[in-house]
């Protein structure tokens with residue numbers, strides 16, 4: 443069924459309206475510093491179910507819960523000294539912590555897809571923070587795109603992908619980081635589940651120890667499904683030039699009108715990645731992408747590019 447999607451400005455009225463919709467169990471896409479999230483009240487099972495419906499997302503994929511403060515996170519999960527150290531260093535910001543779910547948290551089991559753990563994060567960005575405080579409840583939010591497609595880094599992307607399927611989008615402009623959050627599981631050690639907006643090196647510096655790498659083969663973070671973030675067209679990686687029928691996405695020395703960063707800046711490349719993929723996808727030709735080095739944010743950029751290029755099921 444098609445519904446009318448309201449486009450809300452990120453001013454006090456718009457944010458108040460967005461918070462009211464969320465409390466009423468409706469779906470509201472909102473800007474975070476990473477990508478737009480498709481938010482719903484995590485304590486209302488039917489609201490969370492609407493997320494899966496709107497995205498066409500496989501039901502086994504658990505969701506990140508967004509909170510306004512460390513205190514709010516502590517009400518949901520069993521906190522630890524390691525969690526505190528990471529949150530103090532990186533919150534608000536693009537780091538998601540996976541911790542044991544408290545039974546009394548009141549979070550719908552649809553959010554965790556039945557797992558005993560919960561992924562929590564405190565996003566940056568004035569609009570997201572004011573919205574979370576006004577909603578005054580944990581907000582489950584996957585990236586605001588149809589399942590398996592490119593993440594949205596502007597309200598226009600959200601409207602193009604989910605318009606008519608969600609209640610509103612709170613437009614706070616383009617996302618600053620442009621890549622999803624880094625996800626770590628926090629136990630006795632800290633394990634990397636998904637590379638993202640906080641580079642591995644920065645985490646290791648705060649921890650004073652290397653991260654445990656994800657076990658190969660195990661889908662510990664189902665966003666790690668091989669084909670994900672996929673444009674409609676075929677994607678070829680590590681291309682130093684394009685064939686006549688391809689469109690080239692450049693980086694650094696590999697120059698193209700469409701480039702992740704002409705100067706080879708990884709932060710700029712991360713912030714532009716999904717917008718550039720959207721642009722290339724709209725062109726319709728197969729996509730060739732220049733090599734991007736693996737250091738710093740390059741790890742997360744290459745992770746997304748590999749998924750964009752993976753054979754489709």
Ligand code: TXA
Pocket residue numbers: 474476477478479480503504505506536538540554557559560561565583584585586621622623624625635636662663664665666
């Ligand atoms: O930056 C972000 O993280 C964005 C913004 C909106 O916050 N959100 C985002 O959500 O990327 P999503 O749903 O597209 O990706 C969430 C990832 C999935 O790969 C999911 O499997 C993983 O988080 N995840 C959620 N709960 C988990 C848990 N309890 N254990 C392991 N992985 C979990």
Ligand code: MG
Pocket residue numbers: 584585593665
């Ligand atoms: Mg996603």
